Amino acid sequence: MSPLLLALGALAGGVGAALRYSADVAISRWWRPPWGVFVVNILGSFALGILTGSAAGADLQLVLGGGLLGGFTTFSAVSVTTILLAEEKRGRMAILNAAGTLLLALAAAAVGLMLGSALTAVPS
Template sequence: MNVGLFVLAAVAGGVGAAVRYVLDNLLTRVVRAPWGIFVINVCGSFLLGVLTGFQVGEGVALVVGAGLLGGFTTFSAVSVTSVLLSEEQRTGLALMNVLGTFIVAVGAAWGGLALGQAIV
């Protein structure tokens, strides 16, 4: 493994996580609902699909895909948000968060992959 690419991927992951944090807080304040992580995961899934469809090299896949987009998206935030919604007796919204994120994010990944392949 190329150590330089590994370090770039680690830095990109940190950047992705920081961008996720800022964007999640911004969206949550603007919309006043826990939709930030949902939007982030759907957009990240779409972008990873596009990147995969482009059939980029291993270095770009590592740094941008695993690093930046891996840090940007998160399953753990979906899990915690859903638990917090359940504790607030918002069980329907918690269930919608889990299922909606999965279904829409997978659809976005599929659409992004199709778009990336069509462009190449």
């Protein structure tokens, strides 16, 4: 891997993290946690599915998938949010957050993979 590609991936990861924080704050203005992190992880899983299913080259997948979307989505935020919900005596919401994120993120990734593959397979 070239140093330039590594630097681009790192920069994209920082941008992704800033986008995650911004999206979480914006969504949290309307709905209280865990909805910001929840939506971010579902959208990120869908986008990564599209990218992975597409004909994007390995370098682009590294920068956008590993960097940007890797910084945008985060398992640690889901984990901390789930624990905080449990500590707030919001046990049902904690369980819904953990299970819902896992199930919907997997479903979003699967749909994204199918869509990315279908878009790539369309004859030009």
